[in-house]
Amino acid sequence: MTAFLLRPALGDDARFLADMLVEAANWSPRNQRPRLQVLADPSLALYVSGWMRPGDGGVVAESSSGDRIGACWYRLFDSSKPGAGFVGGGVPELTLGVARQWRAQGVGRELLRGLCGMARAAGHARLSLSVDHGNFAHRLYVGEGFVVVASTERSDTMVKILR
DSSP states (O other), X not given: OOOEEEEEOOGGXXXXXXXXXXXXXXXXXXXXXXXXXXXXXXXXXXXXXXXXXXXXXXXXXXXXTSOEEEEEEEEOOOTTSOOTTOOSTTOOEEEEEEOGGGTTTXXXXXHHHHHHHHHHHTTOXXXXXXXXXXXXXXXXXXXXXXXXEEEOSSXXXXXXXXX
């Protein structure tokens, strides 16, 4: 496995987070959408629009050569403008994206663990997410302690208790 490091996400990482949102949205090789289409979708754009707002937090993975290879971040939403994995006010919803060539090398797991630690340190008791049925990341989330709290025809909403 190639070495990589985690660091806190910064305001300057906004474009990279958008890249990782596109990676996350295009998890299925059979259903690929162009970057502009993903970022023009209001239900997806809300995860990166205006990054970094108060309450946002995240971690970025960098290869040993300094290239950014993945990111995991959270945002707070309220019931008037919820994200797909919204479970309640004050519960951050996370997004995880890893560059295709770095998948299945432990990057996503380390990003997820780093973000959970960051959220716990910030005083959050839970994290939520939404994951499409069939997405290979579902196994990662279950393995890291997330449980399904709601399900639709298309996706599961999952929550992890941090304390």
